[in-house]
Amino acid sequence: MDGETLLPSSPPLVARNLHSSPIPSSDPPMFSSDDAPEGLDNYEAPRSKRKRAGPWWGASQPATTEDPSAKKTKFTRNMDSGVWMNSDEAEEEQVDETWSNLSQFLTEADDTAANAFAVSKSSPFISAEGPDQHETTQMDDYIEARFYNTLREGVQANRTVYHFEHTQLQDHDIRDIDQLNAVIKEPLDPGTEAPGEEYYRSLTPELYVNLSSNFLKRLTPSLFTVANLTTLVLRDNDIEELPPQIGQLRNLIILDLSRNQLKWLPYEVLQLFPPYGKLTRLMLLGNPFLERVNRRRVRLADIHSLFGAVKTQDYAQRTRWLHDLARITTEAAGAGLLIKHLEGGGERSRETWLRNPTTAPDPNPGPMTVRYVGATPPFYFDHTGEPVRGSPRPPISDQDAFDVVVKTKSGVFGRPSTWYQPASRSRVLPLFSLSLHSVVTQLLPSEAKEMLGDDLPSEIKRGLSRAEDNLSSTYSSFRLCHHCGKPYVVVRAEWLEFWSIPGPEFIPFKGQVCSWGCVPEEYVSSP
Amino acid sequence: MTAPPLTEYVTLVSNDAFEFKVLRSAAVLAGTIKKALDPSSNFKEGATNRVTFHNINGVILEKVCEYLYYNQKHEESKDVPDFDLPPELCLELIVAADYLGV
Numbered sequence: 107m108d109g110e111t112l113l114p115s116s117p118p119l120v121a122r123n124l125h126s127s128p129i130p131s132s133d134p135p136m137f138s139s140d141d142a143p144e145g146l147d148n149y150e151a152p153r154s155k156r157k158r159a160g161p162w163w164g165a166s167q168p169a170t171t172e173d174p175s176a177k178k179t180k181f182t183r184n185m186d187s188g189v190w191m192n193s194d195e196a197e198e199e200q201v202d203e204t205w206s207n208l209s210q211f212l213t214e215a216d217d218t219a220a221n222a223f224a225v226s227k228s229s230p231f232i233s234a235e236g237p238d239q240h241e242t243t244q245m246d247d248y249i250e251a252r253f254y255n256t257l258r259e260g261v262q263a264n265r266t267v268y269h270f271e272h273t274q275l276q277d278h279d280i281r282d283i284d285q286l287n288a289v290i291k292e293p294l295d296p297g298t299e300a301p302g303e304e305y306y307r308s309l310t311p312e313l314y315v316n317l318s319s320n321f322l323k324r325l326t327p328s329l330f331t332v333a334n335l336t337t338l339v340l341r342d343n344d345i346e347e348l349p350p351q352i353g354q355l356r357n358l359i360i361l362d363l364s365r366n367q368l369k370w371l372p373y374e375v376l377q378l379f380p381p382y383g384k385l386t387r388l389m390l391l392g393n394p395f396l397e398r399v400n401r402r403r404v405r406l407a408d409i410h411s412l413f414g415a416v417k418t419q420d421y422a423q424r425t426r427w428l429h430d431l432a433r434i435t436t437e438a439a440g441a442g443l444l445i446k447h448l449e450g451g452g453e454r455s456r457e458t459w460l461r462n463p464t465t466a467p468d469p470n471p472g473p474m475t476v477r478y479v480g481a482t483p484p485f486y487f488d489h490t491g492e493p494v495r496g497s498p499r500p501p502i503s504d505q506d507a508f509d510v511v512v513k514t515k516s517g518v519f520g521r522p523s524t525w526y527q528p529a530s531r532s533r534v535l536p537l538f539s540l541s542l543h544s545v546v547t548q549l550l551p552s553e554a555k556e557m558l559g560d561d562l563p564s565e566i567k568r569g570l571s572r573a574e575d576n577l578s579s580t581y582s583s584f585r586l587c588h589h590c591g592k593p594y595v596v597v598r599a600e601w602l603e604f605w606s607i608p609g610p611e612f613i614p615f616k617g618q619v620c621s622w623g624c625v626p627e628e629y630v631s632s633p
Numbered sequence: 634m635t636a637p638p639l640t641e642y643v644t645l646v647s648n649d650a651f652e653f654k655v656l657r658s659a660a661v662l663a664g665t666i667k668k669a670l671d672p673s674s675n676f677k678e679g680a681t682n683r684v685t686f687h688n689i690n691g692v693i694l695e696k697v698c699e700y701l702y703y704n705q706k707h708e709e710s711k712d713v714p715d716f717d718l719p720p721e722l723c724l725e726l727i728v729a730a731d732y733l734g735v
Binding site: 530532533534535536537538540541542544545547548554557558563565566569 | 697700703704707708709710711713716718720723724726727728730731732733735
């Protein structure tokens with residue numbers, strides 16, 4: 107031994123790399139002693155169906171022949187070999203498992219695109235239409251893929267702010283938005299310092315999702331499973347009816363629904379306000395709400411601001427003034443709403459429906475931002491969902507006249523001359539409703555229609571179409587009763603409740619129940 | 634002609650000849666049966682206190698009778714227990730219920 111320095115402390119780097127480089131398990135063993143396989147020089151790789159340059163969704167990324175489907179086949183082959191090599195590649199695959207949904211989608215979309223292409227190729231006679239369709243598919247795919255890319259990048263980086271404005275998204279494009287549930291808030295590392303106050307904050311991420319200026323209509327069920335959503339901006343879409351699932355987003359602080367086609371809000375939105383929820387800002391401008399004070403609103407609002415200008419603290423005098431106004435104007439209910447608002451709103455017991463065993467009410471609720479002011483008389487329906495004779499009809503547009511009853515300290519405003527009382531308040535559902543419920547539990551409405559044949563009585567047809575309507579507006583054949591909480595198919599009674607939010611604005615919330623017996627006592631008879 | 638006395642029970646007959654003797658007060662909860670049994674409408678059923686259904690079989694009619702009693706029992710109660718409905722009967726039941734007006 108000459109000296110220690112001559113001895114290499116470890117095997118040369120190159121050699122080690124050679125040793126540890128994983129041999130792909132799927133490769134056939136080749137030995138130098140083997141004869142070269144015949145015809146190797148003419149060897150042609152088996153034609154890969156989707157082999158082409160660049161990803162299908164756009165040219166923004168570098169061209170590569172590797173696509174999810176190719177990866178998938180390789181993965182299967184590894185599994186078949188029965189040996190788990192735990193190679194680098196395999197690990198990568200495992201990491202990617204979170205995104206298996208995505209890759210599956212990509213494969214599917216790829217197939218669709220391929221099919222569309224095949225069709226346009228094989229039938230030259232419809233070539234006038236073919237390419238157009240193909241283009242549309244590609245455009246849709248592009249929109250959706252762009253959404254996914256943003257979503258995926260964001261989730262991987264644990265970002266909490268997502269902007270999807272002006273991206274032409276439709277409902278089906280955002281169906282995998284629940285992947286936002288994977289976002290976590292990374293804990294801060296205090297290092298060797300003593301941790302300051304910021305290290306003790308909640309580790310719940312606060313998500314901001316902006317979906318404004320798109321073509322959303324019904325939204326998607328998965329959106330409402332993103333529990334940590336704190337800000338949801340849906341401005342400038344085509345939403346006509348907000349699904350009741352919105353009540354699941356208990357962490358919402360800001361909800362922007364401006365410039366949609368909403369006529370009312372579901373009763374479930376009330377759950378989002380304190381003390382049950384955290385909602386502090388609800389933006390609703392630019393919706394065709396069913397407002398009783400609609401046409402007079404500007405005038406009444408003027409009067410209200412006049413009060414502010416005069417800075418009268420004498421509420422009694424203001425109320426008297428409005429009371430006089432109510433006597434001379436036909437819009438008694440509108441004035442009544444305002445009086446009630448000035449009085450500070452009333453307490454309609456929200457306990458029945460809003461009581462939720464999963465969330466206890468906040469013991470120290472902040473300022474109450476929403477207050478009950480009035481309601482329409484209930485509208486009653488028969489067992490197929492048609493309005494009952496004699497019962498007032500529910501308004502369809504804000505041009506329709508309807509009554510709003512406001513109970514104030516200085517009397518009841520807007521009481522209608524007749525008050526419809528249902529024939530029975532029994533809570534026993536008709537056998538028709540019970541069987542319809544059972545049918546819809548087991549079959550889709552369309553399947554049931556098919557099984558029952560064409561010569562169906564019109565009542566059953568109507569009942570089944572109610573279930574279809576439910577499917578399109580609440581993603582399920584059933585609605586949940588706003589009084590007893592049970593699922594049901596046909597709405598038997600509904601009413602609009604007006605709650606004031608600061609502004610003053612009176613927002614209609616629609617309550618719907620499963621039987622005439624479930625109509626709250628206070629609405630059953632004339633006040 | 635004097636109206637025949639109203640009996641306490643009426644007979645419902647299915648198309649496969651099963652007979653169910655049901656309290657009149659329960660049977661008239663179904664609109665169709667009520668009309669058929671009403672003496673003022675002068676149907677044969679009103680005189681004989683016996684209603685025959687040519688489109689409802691025994692199994693379904695039994696369930697219907699069960700429902701009529703269930704309805705009568707719980708008409709006033711606040712907390713109504715669920716009515717037991719066999720899934721395989723529901724399609725036939727919905728047609729029968731629509732016909733009977735229950």
